[in-house]
Amino acid sequence: SLPRRGSSNQSQNRTMSAGKAFKVLVTHPEVPQEGIDLLKENCEIIQVQSVPTNRAELLEKIRGVDGVLWGGHEPLNAEALDAAGPQLKSISTMSAGIDYVDVPEVKRRKIPLGHTPTVLNTAVADLAVGLLIAASRRFHEGRKTIDNDKWENYHLNWLLGQDIRDATVGFYGFGGIGQAIAKRLGGFDIDKVLYTTRRRVHKEIEEEFNAKKVDFDTLLAESDFIVIASPLTKDTQGVFNATAFNKMKQTAVLINIARGKIVNQDDLYEALKSKRIFSAGLDVTDPEPLSPKDKLLTLDNAVVLPHIGSATKRTRADMSTIAAHNVLRGLAGEPMLSPAY
């Protein structure tokens, strides 16, 4: 459970600093109140008002602040850190993925950086299961048949999909989100879980999910469903390309709830169009937002969502709470709840 207002940590912060000891910038006007209220207890809050973020406003308002709650996916880089000045001592994003942060630059300046993994695991995992069902059971194509007056259920083998039962589900990345997805799929009578990660996960976790670490080629060749649940890094960028799709089963379903750039989207389009793989369910694309004219959207076998994995009211509130605690702890010189490095 999350530390709440008035918990010992908060009382400590209150006594530590009588009055508004710190100036904190909140870079987005829509950060849920839960996090703002926590910060308000002992920080003066400055808030960016523009949506989408006006960079000039952000760079002006960041000057001289002690802490930053970085509320969007705007680049957090040397430019912003320079604009802030050398007194800046605590930053937290309000996201799990931090691919938009120049982490080496933050590290070089020895500024503690937090992020908000874990609290969004269940929301993202729920959505991933939704995509997995939608893509394997042809929801998008089915809906289009109604729109186009092509409801042909007099055919016996109409709109047949892929079974989840007895499937091998392969995870590319098997951290908190991947494991939350695997937990949910436990209710769907799947056969087994494979995963590809840099490091092996704990033995108990492998046992809990009947999961086996395999190399990337084995993951591609043996999985009925592949779920991308890894961070975007220089090592993961573009790894799902034509070469990878050509190693997958023709009946395979690809799910991506991580970052669009892990997939080469042109190659994915070709693989789906030519039916080299069965279908894809994507919550993330490259770029975002995706143009309404993008060719990916013309495909029957691609279910595409506008990056809404963590978009539930409770999850957003929890993300703001964790981010605020991270910022407060950084200001107090204490370890953050979820440090990013």
Ligand SMILES: O=C(O)C(=O)CO
């Ligand atoms: O937190 C993240 O990294 C997300 O993509 C969800 O907004």
